Amino acid sequence: MLKGIPPIISPELMKVMMEMGHGDEIVLADGNYPAASHSNRIINGHGHGVADFLRAILEFFPLDTYVTFPVMLMNPVQGDEKNPVIWQTYEDIIKKTSDFPVQIEKIERMDFYERSKAAYAIIATSERAQYANLILKKGVL
Template identity: 55%
Template sequence: MLKGIPDIISPELLKILHEMGHGDDLVIGDANFPAASNAKRLVRCDGHGVPEVLDAILQLFPLDIYVDHPVGLMQVVPGDNTIPEIQEEIRKIVCKYDDRGEKTIEYIERFAFYEKARDAYAIVATTERKLYGCVIIKKGVIK
Protein backbone atom coordinates (compact mmCIF):
# COMPACT_ATOMS: atom_id res chain seq x y z
CA MET A 1 0.00 0.00 0.00
CA LEU A 2 1.26 3.47 -0.87
CA LYS A 3 0.10 6.92 0.13
CA GLY A 4 -1.25 9.37 -2.42
CA ILE A 5 -2.07 6.85 -5.16
CA PRO A 6 -5.76 6.54 -6.04
CA ASP A 7 -7.18 3.10 -5.18
CA ILE A 8 -8.34 2.59 -8.77
CA ILE A 9 -4.69 2.49 -9.92
CA SER A 10 -3.69 -1.17 -9.76
CA PRO A 11 -0.06 -2.22 -9.23
CA GLU A 12 0.08 -3.30 -12.88
CA LEU A 13 -1.19 0.09 -14.09
CA LEU A 14 1.18 1.95 -11.76
CA LYS A 15 4.09 -0.03 -13.23
CA ILE A 16 3.00 0.87 -16.79
CA LEU A 17 2.64 4.57 -15.93
CA HIS A 18 6.09 4.56 -14.32
CA GLU A 19 7.73 2.79 -17.26
CA MET A 20 6.35 5.21 -19.83
CA GLY A 21 8.59 7.95 -21.10
CA HIS A 22 8.07 11.45 -22.45
CA GLY A 23 5.99 11.30 -25.63
CA ASP A 24 4.59 7.81 -25.04
CA ASP A 25 0.85 7.43 -25.58
CA LEU A 26 -1.63 5.69 -23.28
CA VAL A 27 -5.10 4.69 -24.48
CA ILE A 28 -8.03 4.43 -22.10
CA GLY A 29 -10.66 2.45 -23.97
CA ASP A 30 -14.36 2.04 -23.40
CA ALA A 31 -16.11 -1.35 -23.32
CA ASN A 32 -16.50 -1.46 -27.11
CA PHE A 33 -12.90 -0.58 -27.93
CA PRO A 34 -10.89 -3.50 -29.41
CA ALA A 35 -8.26 -3.25 -26.67
CA ALA A 36 -6.92 -6.81 -26.62
CA SER A 37 -6.42 -7.00 -30.37
CA ASN A 38 -4.63 -3.63 -30.55
CA ALA A 39 -2.52 -3.52 -27.37
CA LYS A 40 1.22 -3.99 -27.06
CA ARG A 41 0.55 -4.00 -23.31
CA LEU A 42 -2.97 -4.41 -21.94
CA VAL A 43 -4.16 -3.45 -18.48
CA ARG A 44 -7.72 -4.44 -17.47
CA CYS A 45 -9.66 -1.99 -15.34
CA ASP A 46 -12.99 -3.80 -15.24
CA GLY A 47 -15.80 -2.32 -13.20
CA HIS A 48 -14.64 1.23 -13.86
CA GLY A 49 -15.51 3.92 -16.37
CA VAL A 50 -13.23 6.06 -18.49
CA PRO A 51 -13.77 9.34 -16.59
CA GLU A 52 -12.83 7.90 -13.20
CA VAL A 53 -9.80 6.08 -14.61
CA LEU A 54 -8.65 9.20 -16.50
CA ASP A 55 -9.06 11.36 -13.39
CA ALA A 56 -6.97 8.95 -11.31
CA ILE A 57 -4.25 8.66 -13.95
CA LEU A 58 -3.96 12.42 -14.44
CA GLN A 59 -3.23 12.81 -10.73
CA LEU A 60 0.07 11.03 -11.45
CA PHE A 61 0.64 11.54 -15.17
CA PRO A 62 1.74 14.87 -16.68
CA LEU A 63 0.38 15.70 -20.11
CA ASP A 64 2.97 16.61 -22.74
CA ILE A 65 3.41 20.41 -22.90
CA TYR A 66 5.54 20.23 -26.05
CA VAL A 67 2.73 19.18 -28.37
CA ASP A 68 -0.44 21.08 -29.19
CA HIS A 69 -2.82 18.21 -28.53
CA PRO A 70 -1.68 15.69 -25.90
CA VAL A 71 -5.26 14.40 -25.64
CA GLY A 72 -7.12 12.67 -28.46
CA LEU A 73 -10.80 11.74 -28.58
CA MET A 74 -12.53 9.66 -31.22
CA GLN A 75 -14.60 11.70 -33.66
CA VAL A 76 -18.23 10.79 -34.05
CA VAL A 77 -18.62 8.71 -37.21
CA PRO A 78 -20.43 10.72 -39.93
CA GLY A 79 -24.10 9.79 -39.98
CA ASP A 80 -24.05 8.57 -36.37
CA ASN A 81 -26.56 10.63 -34.39
CA THR A 82 -24.90 9.82 -31.07
CA ILE A 83 -24.19 12.81 -28.84
CA PRO A 84 -21.09 11.76 -26.90
CA GLU A 85 -21.83 13.35 -23.53
CA ILE A 86 -18.91 11.43 -22.05
CA GLN A 87 -16.55 13.60 -24.09
CA GLU A 88 -17.74 16.63 -22.08
CA GLU A 89 -16.90 14.73 -18.87
CA ILE A 90 -13.45 13.94 -20.27
CA ARG A 91 -12.95 17.58 -21.29
CA LYS A 92 -13.74 18.77 -17.74
CA ILE A 93 -11.25 16.30 -16.25
CA VAL A 94 -8.51 17.33 -18.68
CA CYS A 95 -9.17 21.02 -17.90
CA LYS A 96 -8.78 20.27 -14.19
CA TYR A 97 -5.22 19.02 -14.74
CA ASP A 98 -3.94 21.14 -17.63
CA ASP A 99 -4.08 24.95 -17.74
CA ARG A 100 -4.37 24.92 -21.53
CA GLY A 101 -7.85 23.49 -21.10
CA GLU A 102 -9.75 22.16 -24.07
CA LYS A 103 -7.05 23.40 -26.46
CA THR A 104 -5.18 20.20 -25.51
CA ILE A 105 -7.86 18.04 -27.12
CA GLU A 106 -8.01 16.93 -30.74
CA TYR A 107 -10.68 14.81 -32.39
CA ILE A 108 -9.38 11.87 -34.41
CA GLU A 109 -11.25 9.98 -37.13
CA ARG A 110 -12.21 6.47 -35.97
CA PHE A 111 -9.77 4.40 -38.05
CA ALA A 112 -6.94 6.90 -37.52
CA PHE A 113 -7.68 6.61 -33.78
CA TYR A 114 -7.34 2.80 -34.00
CA GLU A 115 -4.06 3.17 -35.90
CA LYS A 116 -2.69 5.57 -33.29
CA ALA A 117 -3.86 3.22 -30.53
CA ARG A 118 -1.87 0.33 -32.04
CA ASP A 119 1.29 2.41 -31.63
CA ALA A 120 0.52 3.34 -28.00
CA TYR A 121 2.73 2.15 -25.19
CA ALA A 122 -0.27 0.54 -23.49
CA ILE A 123 -4.04 0.33 -23.52
CA VAL A 124 -6.19 0.42 -20.41
CA ALA A 125 -9.45 -1.46 -21.00
CA THR A 126 -12.43 -0.26 -18.96
CA THR A 127 -16.04 -1.40 -18.91
CA GLU A 128 -17.31 2.09 -19.81
CA ARG A 129 -20.67 1.71 -21.61
CA LYS A 130 -21.05 5.25 -22.95
CA LEU A 131 -20.19 5.51 -26.64
CA TYR A 132 -17.16 7.49 -27.84
CA GLY A 133 -15.51 7.26 -24.44
CA CYS A 134 -12.05 6.34 -25.72
CA VAL A 135 -9.17 8.72 -25.08
CA ILE A 136 -5.45 8.81 -25.92
CA ILE A 137 -3.12 10.80 -23.65
CA LYS A 138 0.52 11.65 -24.32
CA LYS A 139 2.90 11.60 -21.35
CA GLY A 140 4.88 14.71 -20.57
CA VAL A 141 7.87 15.37 -18.34
CA ILE A 142 8.11 15.83 -14.60
CA LYS A 143 9.79 19.12 -13.80
Protein backbone atom coordinates in the same frame (compact mmCIF):
# COMPACT_ATOMS: atom_id res chain seq x y z
CA MET B 1 -1.21 -0.33 -0.45
CA LEU B 2 0.40 3.08 -0.42
CA LYS B 3 -0.80 6.43 0.87
CA GLY B 4 -2.36 8.83 -1.59
CA ILE B 5 -2.75 6.45 -4.53
CA PRO B 6 -6.37 5.95 -5.57
CA PRO B 7 -7.41 2.27 -5.44
CA ILE B 8 -8.35 2.40 -9.13
CA ILE B 9 -4.62 2.74 -9.91
CA SER B 10 -3.42 -0.85 -9.85
CA PRO B 11 0.24 -1.72 -9.31
CA GLU B 12 0.39 -2.70 -12.99
CA LEU B 13 -0.99 0.67 -14.12
CA MET B 14 1.38 2.61 -11.85
CA LYS B 15 4.31 0.58 -13.23
CA VAL B 16 3.24 1.29 -16.82
CA MET B 17 2.87 5.02 -16.18
CA MET B 18 6.33 5.11 -14.57
CA GLU B 19 7.90 3.17 -17.45
CA MET B 20 6.45 5.50 -20.06
CA GLY B 21 8.69 8.23 -21.38
CA HIS B 22 8.08 11.63 -22.93
CA GLY B 23 5.86 11.27 -25.99
CA ASP B 24 4.60 7.78 -25.14
CA GLU B 25 0.85 7.35 -25.32
CA ILE B 26 -1.71 5.42 -23.30
CA VAL B 27 -5.23 4.58 -24.48
CA LEU B 28 -8.22 4.66 -22.17
CA ALA B 29 -10.64 2.37 -23.99
CA ASP B 30 -14.37 1.96 -23.56
CA GLY B 31 -16.03 -1.44 -23.23
CA ASN B 32 -16.67 -1.74 -26.98
CA TYR B 33 -13.06 -1.09 -27.96
CA PRO B 34 -11.10 -3.99 -29.54
CA ALA B 35 -8.27 -3.66 -27.00
CA ALA B 36 -7.05 -7.27 -27.19
CA SER B 37 -6.40 -7.05 -30.92
CA HIS B 38 -4.71 -3.65 -30.69
CA SER B 39 -2.06 -4.13 -28.00
CA ASN B 40 0.12 -6.68 -26.26
CA ARG B 41 0.12 -4.52 -23.11
CA ILE B 42 -3.45 -4.40 -21.83
CA ILE B 43 -4.37 -3.24 -18.34
CA ASN B 44 -7.58 -4.70 -16.98
CA GLY B 45 -9.80 -1.81 -15.94
CA HIS B 46 -13.07 -3.73 -15.98
CA GLY B 47 -15.62 -2.55 -13.48
CA HIS B 48 -14.62 1.10 -13.93
CA GLY B 49 -15.34 3.83 -16.46
CA VAL B 50 -12.94 5.92 -18.50
CA ALA B 51 -13.69 9.14 -16.58
CA ASP B 52 -12.73 7.45 -13.29
CA PHE B 53 -9.39 6.40 -14.78
CA LEU B 54 -8.81 9.82 -16.36
CA ARG B 55 -9.39 11.56 -13.03
CA ALA B 56 -7.01 9.22 -11.18
CA ILE B 57 -4.30 9.08 -13.86
CA LEU B 58 -4.04 12.84 -14.22
CA GLU B 59 -3.06 13.08 -10.54
CA PHE B 60 0.29 11.54 -11.55
CA PHE B 61 0.59 11.75 -15.34
CA PRO B 62 1.97 14.94 -16.91
CA LEU B 63 0.41 15.76 -20.27
CA ASP B 64 2.78 16.75 -23.07
CA THR B 65 3.21 20.54 -23.34
CA TYR B 66 5.37 20.25 -26.49
CA VAL B 67 2.55 19.16 -28.79
CA THR B 68 -0.61 20.93 -29.86
CA PHE B 69 -2.88 18.04 -28.86
CA PRO B 70 -1.79 15.96 -25.84
CA VAL B 71 -5.27 14.43 -25.65
CA MET B 72 -7.06 12.71 -28.53
CA LEU B 73 -10.63 11.45 -28.90
CA MET B 74 -12.18 9.09 -31.43
CA ASN B 75 -14.35 11.19 -33.75
CA PRO B 76 -17.86 9.71 -34.23
CA VAL B 77 -18.68 8.21 -37.60
CA GLN B 78 -21.26 9.92 -39.78
CA GLY B 79 -24.77 9.44 -38.44
CA ASP B 80 -23.73 9.05 -34.79
CA GLU B 81 -23.97 11.75 -32.13
CA LYS B 82 -21.49 14.48 -33.10
CA ASN B 83 -20.42 15.50 -29.56
CA PRO B 84 -20.91 12.64 -27.08
CA VAL B 85 -21.95 13.86 -23.64
CA ILE B 86 -18.99 12.10 -21.98
CA TRP B 87 -16.60 14.42 -23.80
CA GLN B 88 -17.75 17.33 -21.62
CA THR B 89 -16.94 15.24 -18.55
CA TYR B 90 -13.44 14.66 -19.92
CA GLU B 91 -12.95 18.36 -20.63
CA ASP B 92 -14.04 19.25 -17.10
CA ILE B 93 -11.63 16.71 -15.55
CA ILE B 94 -8.74 17.90 -17.73
CA LYS B 95 -9.39 21.58 -16.93
CA LYS B 96 -9.42 20.84 -13.18
CA THR B 97 -6.18 18.85 -13.24
CA SER B 98 -4.06 20.61 -15.86
CA ASP B 99 -1.64 23.47 -15.29
CA PHE B 100 -1.99 24.67 -18.88
CA PRO B 101 -4.81 24.99 -21.44
CA VAL B 102 -5.14 21.55 -23.05
CA GLN B 103 -6.34 21.25 -26.63
CA ILE B 104 -8.12 18.04 -27.58
CA GLU B 105 -7.88 16.53 -31.06
CA LYS B 106 -10.60 14.44 -32.67
CA ILE B 107 -9.18 11.58 -34.73
CA GLU B 108 -11.15 9.59 -37.29
CA ARG B 109 -12.11 6.11 -36.09
CA MET B 110 -9.75 4.03 -38.24
CA ASP B 111 -6.85 6.45 -37.63
CA PHE B 112 -7.53 6.20 -33.89
CA TYR B 113 -7.35 2.40 -34.12
CA GLU B 114 -4.03 2.56 -35.97
CA ARG B 115 -2.58 5.06 -33.52
CA SER B 116 -3.64 2.93 -30.56
CA LYS B 117 -1.62 0.00 -31.94
CA ALA B 118 1.52 2.08 -31.37
CA ALA B 119 0.48 3.16 -27.85
CA TYR B 120 2.54 2.01 -24.89
CA ALA B 121 -0.53 0.41 -23.29
CA ILE B 122 -4.31 0.22 -23.43
CA ILE B 123 -6.54 0.31 -20.37
CA ALA B 124 -9.61 -1.81 -21.17
CA THR B 125 -12.52 -0.42 -19.12
CA SER B 126 -16.19 -1.26 -18.76
CA GLU B 127 -17.24 2.19 -19.97
CA ARG B 128 -20.62 1.95 -21.71
CA ALA B 129 -20.76 5.40 -23.32
CA GLN B 130 -20.07 5.39 -27.04
CA TYR B 131 -16.96 7.18 -28.32
CA ALA B 132 -15.56 7.28 -24.80
CA ASN B 133 -12.05 6.31 -25.98
CA LEU B 134 -9.18 8.69 -25.54
CA ILE B 135 -5.42 8.80 -25.88
CA LEU B 136 -3.10 10.65 -23.51
CA LYS B 137 0.42 11.70 -24.54
CA LYS B 138 2.93 11.81 -21.68
CA GLY B 139 4.90 14.94 -21.05
CA VAL B 140 7.82 15.82 -18.80
CA LEU B 141 8.05 17.13 -15.24
